[in-house]
């Protein structure tokens with residue numbers, strides 16, 4: 001970046017940074033997280049050996065975006081040789097928990113009930129463990145709306161606290177458990193604490209590793225998605241501050257659903273929206289001068305299917321420029337729209353004048 005200049009308005013910095021392993025994409029509900037994370041994953045697939053996109057939103061919509069059904073194990077996205085997708089549930093159901101042997105332990109169950117959110121944290125850790133062993137070059141997370149995402153990112157810390165508590169509990173209670181086991185005659189009861197301790201420490205290891213990776217800007221970054229409106233600006237600020245508190249790198253904000261003036265001409269409603277959006281765009285620029293602010297256009301149609309995602313993703317890397325007016329609807333349509341707009345303005349001014357008389 002040159003001195004005093006705003007950083008490039010693209011996600012080139014993310015795509016170019018080959019060391020990045022974890023890319024989180026998050027923001028408020030409905031702003032375009034799934035669309036942006038999927039488009040980014042498509043762009044990355046052209047430049048990385050292998051890419052995995054994971055949805056951690058309980059209301060999964062990667063399947064909608066790609067028009068392909070995904071499950072909780074990675075499957076190849078149609079039309080690619082190196083892009084995989086999976087949808088995981090951050091709130092495990094009992095069937096999931098049954099598969100995790102550590103979750104069967106009575107001590108774990110006591111622990112789960114004493115620390116709210118720990119079961120979710122454990123299942124997240126399990127997913128991370130699974131994903132880490134798979135060796136993808138880059139993993140893109142399509143996260144759930146803000147509150148939930150931050151909770152997820154705080155899990156390693158929560159889990160570490162919970163597990164530490166368990167370890168110290170074991171240290172004080174261990175002997176007693178052995179005695180009780182002997183008394184009631186559970187075979188192998190004495191070894192139980194050690195076996196469990198071993199499992200817990202193993203998991204703690206994964207959690208610490210994940211935590212350290214999430215806090216390393218060479219490995220992890222968080223891309224915020226928002227729209228140019230008051231509430232979204234406010235939520236973005238909250239998100240950026242929380243990420244800073246968790247020590248997670250964030251330096252990119254995608255501002256989605258921008259209406260460019262060229263697309264609004266002739267429509268008073270759209271022109272009013274453009275003015276409103278401009279106000280918030282200016283505020284984004286004032287507040288985030290050291291961020292990459294990427295503007296994406298509001299399209300007439302939903303962004304679904306690989307082709308649409310590919311086309312949309314181009315503007316993550318090259319600033320969007322609206323098509324010239326003539327191309328948008330022909331010179332005649334353009335003139336008609338202008339006449340309609342001026343007529344409406346004349347009527348407005350006449351009404352104002354009449355009111356004054």
Ligand SMILES: Nc1ncnc2c1ncn2[C@@H]1O[C@H](COP(=O)(O)OP(=O)(O)OP(=O)(O)O)[C@@H](O)[C@H]1O
Pocket residue numbers: 028029030031032033034035036057061144145256257258296297298299300301302303304
């Ligand atoms: N710039 C855009 N122009 C037109 N449609 C868009 C644009 N961005 C997103 N959409 C559409 O808006 C809808 C919501 O987008 P998306 O699913 O990406 O949002 P989300 O933030 O993931 O929502 P949720 O919080 O529900 O997960 C989708 O149908 C998507 O195709």
Ligand SMILES: [Mg+2]
Pocket residue numbers: 033034035057061142
């Ligand atoms: Mg979504």
